[in-house]
Amino acid sequence: MTERKKMLSGQLYDCGDPELLNQWHDAKDLVRDYNALDSRNAAEKKAILKQLLGGFGENLWITPPFFVDYGNNIYFGNHCEVNMNCTFLDSGRITIGDHALIAPNVQIYTAYHPCHARDRFGEAKAHGSFEFCKTLAAPVTIGNHVWIGGGVIILPGVTIGDNVVIGAGSVVTKDIPSDSVAYGNPCRVVKKNVPDEFRGECE
Numbered sequence: 001m002t003e004r005k006k007m008l009s010g011q012l013y014d015c016g017d018p019e020l021l022n023q024w025h026d027a028k029d030l031v032r033d034y035n036a037l038d039s040r041n042a043a044e045k046k047a048i049l050k051q052l053l054g055g056f057g058e059n060l061w062i063t064p065p066f067f068v069d070y071g072n073n074i075y076f077g078n079h080c081e082v083n084m085n086c087t088f089l090d091s092g093r094i095t096i097g098d099h100a101l102i103a104p105n106v107q108i109y110t111a112y113h114p115c116h117a118r119d120r121f122g123e124a125k126a127h128g129s130f131e132f133c134k135t136l137a138a139p140v141t142i143g144n145h146v147w148i149g150g151g152v153i154i155l156p157g158v159t160i161g162d163n164v165v166i167g168a169g170s171v172v173t174k175d176i177p178s179d180s181v182a183y184g185n186p187c188r189v190v191k192k193n194v195p196d197e198f199r200g201e202c203e
Contacts, residue, residue, distance in 0.1 A: 007137050120133045
């Protein structure tokens with residue numbers, strides 16, 4: 001099994017694997033080019049996103065700067081907007097549904113490491129070359145019609161349902177069910193089956 005397949009299946013994988021390193025470097029180069037484009041250059045932005053991302057639907061808007069690990073494990077639905085300075089660490093798959101609104105400084109993490117320090121690094125490599133820490137990944141899934149507030153951090157393995165609002169500054173450590181407003185650290189549901197009058201307050 002390749003290290004990439006291990007990564008996507010949730011097993012310990014080697015970040016220093018040549019295939020993964022090449023994808024990582026390619027993504028960093030594409031993101032650099034995307035972030036440096038003239039703001040009005042929509043055609044070139046779309047061309048870069050086609051190379052960078054795993055897939056996306058109609059009307060994707062990502063305001064630079066935007067940062068990823070590999071990029072090719074990120075999938076968007078239709079009519080999604082990502083505001084500036086967002087970071088998606090996509091060692092695992094990140095799936096975002098239709099009509100997603102993602103505010104500035106949102107961080108989505110799929111990668112994590114063993115809790116015990118002795119398990120995070122193996123034996124030093126010959127000649128003192130860099131030893132990458134041991135890593136695992138768990139996917140993040142975000143449903144349709146979701147608004148993620150500014151500065152939110154979403155941790156590995158989290159699923160957020162449809163029609164959800166996540167309040168600014170929240171740290172999402174567990175799944176959030178559909179039709180909810182949730183916020184806090186750790187993020188907790190504060191409203192369920194959101195009524196129309198409450199929706200209006202959030203817009």
